[in-house]
Amino acid sequence: MSTEAGAEVRTEPFDPARPYRLSPGVALRPEPFGALVYDFGTRRLSFLKTQLLVDVVRELENQPDVPATLDSAGVPAPERTRYLDALAGLLSAGTIEAR
Numbered sequence: 786m787s788t789e790a791g792a793e794v795r796t797e798p799f800d801p802a803r804p805y806r807l808s809p810g811v812a813l814r815p816e817p818f819g820a821l822v823y824d825f826g827t828r829r830l831s832f833l834k835t836q837l838l839v840d841v842v843r844e845l846e847n848q849p850d851v852p853a854t855l856d857s858a859g860v861p862a863p864e865r866t867r868y869l870d871a872l873a874g875l876l877s878a879g880t881i882e883a884r
Contacts, residue, residue: 797883799873801851806884807842815839822880831878838871845881 807813814821819833833839840858848854851872860868875881 797876799869799876800883801869801872803851804845804849804884805851805854805872805876805881806846808879808882811880813839813842824879827879829878831880838868841868841872842875842881846884 808824810824810826812823812825813833814823816832819835820839822831822833823829824831833842837858837860841854841860844854844858845851848857851869855865855868872881876883
């Protein structure tokens, strides 16, 4: 977490039963490996390392919860735990938010 002035610390726990979305202050730029993530609030640059993770993040706002998002994006069952961990990290970083 950043401790810069104006940087918000996220303490909300990740709950797959809740609906999420890409945070409004975050932009995704498609890249061959996935996407660059730019947070306009913190000016932090990060990466989504697979196209499937980009698809999951974009699909969040269209689904009632995380399991429905993973189904819709086509995440294979054996990889779901990894994607849940990734989404928890994205929530902690402020890339996604509860809606």
